[in-house]
Amino acid sequence: MKKVGHEMTLTERMYLPAITKGLSLTFRHLLGKKITMQYPEETWTKPSGYRGLHKLTKDDKGRPKCVACYMCATACPAECIAIEAEEAPWEDREKHPKRFDIDMLRCIFCGMCVEACPEDAIVMTERTELVAESRAELIYTKEKLLAVEDRVTLTPPRRPLENTR
Numbered sequence: 001m002k003k004v005g006h007e008m009t010l011t012e013r014m015y016l017p018a019i020t021k022g023l024s025l026t027f028r029h030l031l032g033k034k035i036t037m038q039y040p041e042e043t044w045t046k047p048s049g050y051r052g053l054h055k056l057t058k059d060d061k062g063r064p065k066c067v068a069c070y071m072c073a074t075a076c077p078a079e080c081i082a083i084e085a086e087e088a089p090w091e092d093r094e095k096h097p098k099r100f101d102i103d104m105l106r107c108i109f110c111g112m113c114v115e116a117c118p119e120d121a122i123v124m125t126e127r128t129e130l131v132a133e134s135r136a137e138l139i140y141t142k143e144k145l146l147a148v149e150d151r152v153t154l155t156p157p158r159r160p161l162e163n164t165r
């Protein structure tokens with residue numbers, strides 16, 4: 001570290017050390033491993049257990065697994081799950097959700113709802129694309145949550161990259 005009042009040499013006054021250091025850094029990055037990706041065609045391979053957009057799951061008969069027990073809504077620290085139960089039309093359960101909304105603008109993606117669910121009826125996918133033109137669109141209804149796919153299908157198909165972090 002230079003002392004205060006250090007007299008600059010002619011080389012320093014011409015900024016040669018700083019220029020050399022800057023150029024060497026630029027070339028090192030130019031020739032090094034590429035980390036820029038062409039999103040959305042390319043994207044990270046998400047780690048297992050990644051907490052992205054929710055999805056309501058279905059049983060082998062194509063019915064929502066949810067039995068409207070309110071456990072997820074009770075566990076949710078952001079209070080962003082709204083459920084309205086009604087009598088189920090099937091004999092193997094008492095209730096099912098007439099309404100099941102998640103306000104994605106309030107959700108903090110903590111995963112407590114998934115942990116609390118006794119039926120594995122709600123899971124979190126690796127999806128992160130939450131694009132909307134209004135606040136209302138980010139309230140995910142039962143129908144929307146049942147239609148969420150685990151991955152987004154893009155055209156052309158995206159090339160997953162290894163996480164380089």
Ligand code: SF4
Pocket residue numbers: 072075076077078079080081102106107108109110111112113114
């Ligand atoms: S992830 Fe957390 S904040 Fe979001 S709905 Fe589930 S419990 Fe609530």
Ligand code: SF4
Pocket residue numbers: 065066067068069070071072073083116117118119120121122
């Ligand atoms: S998603 Fe699971 S915890 Fe939430 S109401 Fe349905 S069955 Fe209960």
